[in-house]
Amino acid sequence: MQYSKLRLELDQKFRSVEKMEPGSSYGVIHINDFYEHFYMSSSWWSIADYLRQWDMAYQRLELGQNACFVVNVQPYTPLISIWLAYVETTQIYLQNQYICGDYYKQYVGKTSVTPENSFQLISPHEKYTQSGRKISEWMVDFE
Numbered sequence: 001m002q003y004s005k006l007r008l009e010l011d012q013k014f015r016s017v018e019k020m021e022p023g024s025s026y027g028v029i030h031i032n033d034f035y036e037h038f039y040m041s042s043s044w045w046s047i048a049d050y051l052r053q054w055d056m057a058y059q060r061l062e063l064g065q066n067a068c069f070v071v072n073v074q075p076y077t078p079l080i081s082i083w084l085a086y087v088e089t090t091q092i093y094l095q096n097q098y099i100c101g102d103y104y105k106q107y108v109g110k111t112s113v114t115p116e117n118s119f120q121l122i123s124p125h126e127k128y129t130q131s132g133r134k135i136s137e138w139m140v141d142f143e
Contacts, residue, residue, distance in 0.1 A: 005032050005140040006085075006092065008054050008069055010040075010047065023047070027071060029083060031094055031138040038081065044073045045115070053115035060119065061085060061092060070118050078104045080113060086125040093125065094138045 007030040023042035027050070028035055040050055050070065057067035064087050072081040080099040085092050099107060099121065107121065128134055 006030070006094070008071070008083075010051075029069070029071070032140060034138060036096075038071045041072055041074045044075050044113075045070075049115050053118055056115060056119075057085065061087060066122050066125070068119060068122050070113075070115070070121075073113060075113070078108070080104070080108065080121065082118075082121055084122060084125075088125075090142050092140050092142070094140070095135055097123075 008027060009030075010025055010027055021041065021043060023046070025040045025042070025047050026037055027040050028037050040047065045053075053070050057069050060067040066087055067085045069083040069085065070080065071083065072079065074080070078100060082097050082099065084095045084097055086095075107123075111117070113121070126135060127137070
């Protein structure tokens, strides 16, 4: 299955005014015509860990399973940034989520998040917040 409308990749050309820690990088996610750069900290995961996790996420999508693409892990902050990917019939719905604060303590706790156990971070697909606001999401068709 091809995902030309959903791609994550390293972006070696992107430069930011922020100082990066050694070994870190920037990535970019493409969803249809939308794209967004993100910082990939190497304080806990290596760049190879991120790439391996993304490969596993694509494999889950090919099996019709929900997935998440981890784009930043900073356990000392604590902060994890992910793109949730929910499979529904012939579409994939994507939501960006930051796991931090009390949510981090509740769902991650003292567990070390690895590429292999990262899929435990997938929460049920919600379209509205508890206060009734619509959650921003993108949709791509299976190709």
